[in-house]
Amino acid sequence: MKFKMAEKEGVVILSPKGRMMAGPDLDKMREKIKELVRIGSRRMVIDLAKVPWAGSPGLGLLLEAKKLLQGVDGDLRLARITEKIEDLIDITRLTREFKACSSVGAAVKDFSSVN
Secondary structure, rough: OOOEEEEEEOOOEEEEEOEEOOOHHHHHHHHHHHHHHHHHEEEEEEEEEEOOEEOOHHHHHHHHOOOHHOOOOOOOEEEEEHHHHHHHHHHHHOOOOOEEEOHHHHHEEEEEHOO
16 A cells, blocks of 8 residues: 645645555554644545555554544544445444545535634
């Protein structure tokens, strides 16, 4: 799994590609999220359109990102969740933990509607 990073309207957008499983690439993404929070990022979108599958380490990363951001009065949105990941979130009863949006643009806009 690799990931790209962008910013739009003050919102950091992380776009992973590939399976979100344990390994060095997932660790790199975790460290990038921690670094972004440390330097002041408070609003983040993780675009899951190119993630066909996530194991428990990938799901753990999403939860960790949400908790890190909430710890600094920030928040996380998930965008374009694939069907298999949506099923995983449902099965693990984490649907209330994540705000999901149909597109990255909708996720970015959702942050502005909260403020």
